Amino acid sequence: MPLLQTPLDALRRRRARRSPxxxxxxxxxxxxxxxxxxxxxxxxxxxxxxxQLGISDYLFVMSDERTLAALRVTIGAAALATVFNGVFGLLLAWVLVRYRFVGRSALDALVDLPFALPTSVAGIALVALYSKDGWIGSLLAPLDIQIAYSWWGIVVAMVFTSVPFAVRAIQPLIEELDPLEEAAARTLGASDWQTFRSIVLPKLSPGILTGTGLSFVRSLGEFGAVIFIAGNIPYETEIASLLIMIRLDEFDYPAAAAIAGTMLALSLVLLVLINIAQTRLYRRLEGGQ
Known part of the structure; x- marks a missing residue:
């Protein structure tokens, strides 16, 4: 470091420390x-x-049989899609991180396809695949299994649009796992299941919780992909998002606001609970270390 500093040197140092x-x-x-x-x-x-709604008006809207049926359909399908995404997302993230094979980069890129693909396009593509004349639907038709225009079609659409949340939340945690810990557990006589349950799963639990939680919240608000494949039959395959749109078309803004507000409140509560649980899991893992 020079003993004498010129003004030009000082200016250069200030510029070097300056944020872009x-x-x-x-x-x-x-x-x-x-x-x-x-x-x-x-x-x-x-x-x-x-x-603008009183408590009695809000309860009147939310106690309507059609509204309750739409909520049951939406929450039930979102819950099943979330369970599938939790299992499948963990397996897919594990394969992408731990194995090297031809087409791995392409598979990794396909995970993000639902983010880039318009949901309406996804819905049309799913109908083309799962209808009775589609590639997959034609194989299921002889077994009397119908996916398109049924409740199961809603689940399929929700899985497609929300699975990236599960994969991308779990994948970084798998990359941070130390394979030496798993090897040490096997050396001590632990089985693969014991190693996974005692070493791998606890460290992946924050990512699994976050991924499945975001997947569930995303599924609750899905609209474009679902309405094309659901059939939209009131009391059977009508989702809450579609019912909100119907109420808006009927100029029943209070009813639409009541349903939308309920869905929003449910999503916010879930996000808060996920953040709290995630923080506690990380603290427990840090304390165990």
């Missing part, structure tokens, strides 16, 4: 403005619509 982003005031202002316009204003509009 603008100051806190500007970045914070842009961030708050973006969040307000994109997130807070729509939520405020929904809250204003809900405020």
């Amino acid at each position: 982003f603008p100051g806190l005031g500007l970045t914070l202002g842009v961030s708050v403005t973006f969040v307000t316009l994109i997130v807070l204003l729509p939520l405020a509009g929904l809250g204003w619509q809900l405020s």
Whole structure:
């Protein structure tokens, strides 16, 4: 380090320490403005619509048989899709991380396809596959199994649109696993199942929880892919998102706001619970280390 420092050297050092982003005031202002316009204003509009309903009016809307049936269909299908994504997402993430094979990069890229593909296009593609004349539907028809235009079609559409959340949440944690710990467990006589249950699963549990939780929340709000394959029969295959749209078409804005507000509240509660559980799991893992 030189004993004498010229003003030019000092200027160069200040520029080297300077962040490439603008100051806190500007970045914070842009961030708050973006969040307000994109997130807070729509939520405020929904809250204003809900405020027009009294408790009795809200209970009247939510106790309607058609509304309850749509909620049962939506939540039940989302729950089953989430279970499938939890199992399949773990297996797929494990294969992508632990094995090297021809086409691995292509398979890894296909995982993100539901993010890039418009949901309506996904719905049309699923109908083409699972209808009675489709590639898969024609094979299931002789077995008297119908996927398209049934409750199972809703599950398939929800699985397709939400499986990336499970895979991408679990994959980084698998990459961080130390294979030496698994090898040490086998050396001590542990079986593959004991190794997975005692060493692998606890470290993957935060990712599994996050992935399945996001998958469930995503499935609750799915619309485009589902309406093409569901059949949209009231009380049978009508989802909550479609019922909200129907109420809007009928200019029944309070009823639409009540259903949408309920779905939003359920999603927010789930996200908060997931964050709390994830934090506790990480603390438990750090404490165990």
